[in-house]
Amino acid sequence: MTPQDMDAFEELLANCADEPIRFPGAIQPHGVLLTLSEPALGIIQVSANVETLLARAPQGLIGQPLESLIGDAEAAQVREALLHPALSDVPPLHFRLNDTAFVGLLHRHQGVLILELEINVENFQTLNVAGNQTHLGRMLQRLQAATTLQTLYDISVKEIQAMTGYDRVLIYRFEEEGHGQVIAEASSPSMELFNGLFFPASDIPEQARELYRTNWLRIIPNADYQPVPLVPKLRPDTNTPLDLSFATLRSVSPIHCQYMKNMGVLSSMSISLLKGDKLWGLISCGNRQPLHVPQELRAACQTIGQVLSLQISAMEALEISRQREEKVEALALLNQAMIDSPQNVFDGLAHQPQTLMALTNAGGIAIIEDKQLHRYGHCPEPDEIRALQKWLQDRGEAVFASNHLAGVYPPAEQYQQVASGVLAISLPKPVDNGVLWFRPEVKENINWSGDPRKPLDLENSEAGLRLRPRTSFEIWKVEMAGISTQWSHGDLFAANDLRRSALENDLARQVRREQEAVRARDELVAVVSHDLRNPMTVISMLCGMMQKAFSSDGPHTSRRISTAIDTMQHAAGRMNTLLEDLLDTSKIDAGRYVITPQKLDVGQMFEEAQSLLAPLALDKDISISFDADPDLRIHADPERLFQVLSNLVGNAIKFTPRLGKVRVHAKSVGDEIVFTVSDSGEGIPKENLPHVFDRYWTVKEGNPTGTGLGLYITQGIVEAHGGTICAESEPGRGSEFRFTVPLFTE
Template structure:
């Protein structure tokens, strides 16, 4: 946010993070005018890194900073159509007899040629063969991962190996853009984030849009003073520089505060895309000081993200495939027991976990001929009876009634949302009211929150500013009374079980009829 602009819960996703007006000061940003490569804009930290004050660079030609042979090859590179293919440009500046080495990262956006210079040391780059072998073995590990979890784990290990971040996690968005940590590689002395969920507002819409366009972003040192971008006076009316594709783009102050609250000192994240849509992130955080990752290593990390992205369709497809197979084998065992056992309810509920596993429920009730058998967590007897009466009296009885927010349909359910905010109710016979009910608790109860909620809220500044931790409170309100959604294959498994039970019931009653004849 710019000075005077207050970001709050209602406009969090409107913060224009692509035009922050400044950069992170570990590099210098230049906007060049073609063909002479005149410096039209430059970040105010130029003096610290180049040895020339920003104000005296404005209006001059970039070449004056460089040694002559470089200047002409630079011009060839920069003026080419696909200038990004030449990144990083290895540049040496000479000012007052002192040489400085840089990686130059160039791109064109909205008709502007932007060159970002990151200081470098010769020995920093991965040797070519090292990179090649690493990439090859990393590709085969990712490709051979047997399923989605294995793929995520290989990827976070690979990124941690490449960079040395204290923690690397793989993070997947759900339908509402909340995220869950699927895999982690971390310092052994730190707490695990595995399985934790984070609310959608932690990574707002406009940030997700930028991350769909860029593979990687880095914050090497969160405690920085942004370096403003200075322009020639005659360009003053041009409006702020769009930094959507800049590697030095200054970061949202809200996010920096978020990282401070997490105890992080540096951060990097890599996008994971599935069929062009942001699927998740590989998110890296460092707690033990600044963490600068050289350009070549970042490219190797991007490569891991890009390659993992290309594998998501098959590996995630397999995930559901495995779950379906598992549901089918449970189904077979349940049916076999039901046909053997004169009392269905017993067949269905022994051993108890199988009926729950079938749909991923935490509790179930089998209501058969006026008798109820309960497994796992379920509403109390009276609450259950009330629910069954309500189901039986529904004006539009369905074979399968399925909801992730029962209290929307049946307000009395608010009283037992801790065990049954979500419900699948399968009606097992016409006329008589026999049901199998599956329950899931309110999502706030099941989902573990990863932002250290017990930590006292930091002092807020003089301006009423949004504290990132407040987003969790907001999120809790939006999910109040709701369970995690039932997945298609879980609903399908309930439907399948219903069909089989009805078949068995019919078969038995026919047999009974024959006996009685």
């Protein structure tokens, strides 16, 4: 084939995939199709064969009422059927028109009512309808009693062949890669057997699969038919082709008809098998001679397909459950190994190599934790594993599975003998980690019905090059290189469950380490605070004694020493405050901050606070006021609550300029007391306000001695009381801090 022919071939393949199979503009000739207006039932379109089957000219029927074609009584049946809420529940209608028996089928689609008058097959060669119903009941019982999927498939194809008389009935299952495999077959002795063969994905294009998904059954009684056009060709209301997706009589692609002939059949019927809302496979029937299966019998076959779909889903679910149950014991053993490991979860797994390999029937495993790499069984070399692990981590998948690793990771071609398949898990950690299971290459021959690399061919015609369905259905032996056995649902479940257990154990270890670190830090802070507090007390005492010996009113040397002593005493006091803050912060961080609440009178507490804090305000000529609603009682720790007030009022005084105002207020709101500390200072910038309660946050300007722990501890104390605290501020107009404490109730 020339390069030009190759380009034409690819273009024709694309056109084939885009063929308007939903809008063929024609039907098969074994019936008449009409589109009708509602509610008048005026004829909008009609198939051209109405002239041969019902002796009426199609053009003369357009715009006429349905009664003019089929009669008043028959039209009345149609009107009665339209009263049903769902036309899919309406049983077929039976008419006798122009000495021919017809079955009437109704459906609505895209705003139009479609009536199909299919020629009814009389004296069909198999069982009568009543006999079929009895036979169907017994068959459904056998389907439901099947204990394996293969038994289920075999019963279905044999029974459908017996009921319909088709030369070949097979079940075709779609694989994840897109192609399909025949997994059950019942055929006449003279038919070529297809059981076990694979068919390329291009045999059933994507748009055809979508029609199979939305329609349970399709039939072609005779592939040698001449399509019957609709009159008029386009819908008068939309000037577009009529969508015949759900029409039984819909004309099919001429390529498909030729495909059937190449397979040696002239008649076909397909029944969809669905798993949920996805197309799982097909029951495909074929006959060497034309065969028109009656509608009643087709309905029975459709029921079989629906029951088989349910049974397949149920039995596959049972199989998945069985596979999972097989893994439970090994997973429990591996989980315990991870728990018992003194190092890390991967070290625990490394002590159970045989269990880990048997978990997924792997030929080898690799376990990675930072610099450590453990290999067991048949594995790639360490450098190859490290490179593969990096590639896996770059993909970012928690669980990765492939039975053709070289197809997505070309370097794996170098070691596909031991690792054509890989299943891998990893944890979200800053170091390289993970478990990789390897499976070796399995040299297997897959039987293709025809060359999968050349599903269609080209032929010359008067119109130029056109696609010709392949005529060869000979078995092609295709050796699959670099392929391992597929990872099962049970293997994937095991990998996911092991990763979940590893993640839980790893997080538990981190939590324990952090808890131990917090305890160690708290103990260190407590020891350091205790050991430093005594020297600070001694320093303060010595400073007091030295101050008596050196007067600030004495000579120059005496004044310098006195100033130095004041500085030392102030530094010692600040050191004591810092030690207390560190102890409080450590307790708050660890969630062990303890208060001893009791009944307190707010008014009395304010009097004590004013006597202790007012002198600080007077030093800056700041007006300070404490006022509370009468008879307020709270449930609080007096020492800790005074620490809150002292901190808030102290900050208010510190950041309020001379002649400013500070106000402390308390009032009852519901079952809480709301305390407010407000000032007339410069306020807090908007961008800083969300951070005022953060640990170690400080205002830099005018606060040279701030530790950044005061408001953090204040918040911790308030929350330990079950209250909340917040801050509001407007630069240039001051700040306001509000906190709540539970009201005391008898």
